[in-house]
Amino acid sequence: MPLRVIELVTPRKDEEPIRESLKKHHPDEDYIFWVSPLDDEDMLCIRIVLDVQESENVIDMLDNEMSFGEQYRIVVYPAQATLPRLDPEDENGEAEKKGRISREELYSDVLDTSLTTPSYLLLILFSSIVAVIGLMRDNVAVIIGSMVLAPLLGPNVGLALATTLADIKLALRASMTLTTGVIIAFIIALSVGYFFGAPMESQQLLDRCETRYSDIALALASGGAGILAFTMGVPSSVVGVMVALALLPPLASAGLLVGAGQFEEAGGAILLFFTNVICLNLAGVGMFLVQGVKPQRRREKERALTLVLRMGTLWVALLILLSVIIHYAQPAVPNAWPESFLPF
Structure with missing residues (x-):
């Protein structure tokens, strides 16, 4: 270490x-x-x-x-x-020994990505444009570029850490940053869809109109792996997680489809986006707890435990609700897990 x-x-x-x-x-x-x-x-x-x-x-x-x-x-x-x-x-x-960097270092790193700064707004703007172009061109390499930039990942990690530490100020900052980023990215994609339409022949776009049970497992596993790498102070390992746990492409897909009037397909993309957000926060809180991240003082620990239980219950309830929606809204997906899930 x-x-x-x-x-x-x-x-x-x-x-x-x-x-x-x-x-x-x-x-x-x-x-x-x-x-x-x-x-x-x-x-x-x-x-x-x-x-x-x-x-x-x-x-x-x-x-x-x-x-x-x-x-x-x-x-x-x-x-x-x-x-x-x-x-x-x-x-x-x-x-x-904790097996990770200190709580103060975690907080400092997360805070940097949880603030609504001009740099963050520019990153959202450019990432959204990259994602939209990748979807319009059906170009996976361009889409991966927007995934690696991952401007929405930081605020979600901030929310998970704020829940673990019962830090209301950090939670408000991360929520505001996340909401601002989502609105900007959605409006950019919606504008492009409204004026230029949505390329329904794009396989990359269509892939993000479906949410499977395997997407839940992928989001939970990659979210947990990302938080683990983050707490160990090896941010280079998070890049692969950014690609696996993509937040911006489903959001951009939803905006394109809404702008083009394809509301049914847009619903699937929105479902995938919220699935990834919920799983990332749930896995983040769980991994922070496993790593022993907690407030220093007793009163803060008690408040944090209460908040973790409440937010954990909320995230689990929302995940169950999404699972029900996936089951009833998309019963005919040919490769849905677990019906035809293969371990290889």
């Missing part, structure tokens, strides 16, 4: 309590730390080099130590290597 540097700036009077806490927290092999004076005579800087899996434990410990003070700042950043190497063996602390 990669390394992290935790930098703590705090008043000099807190030096000894923090030193004692760091020594008691784990044996010296788990991490190294040193203290440096600052130009300000009243402040000092403590730097800790440690495995990323251990970073959340140490950050929480430091935050608890400093929670009654106001003059402190914790900064976390990556380190490429350190010599001598840190000893990974630790019988006392192995159970505490």
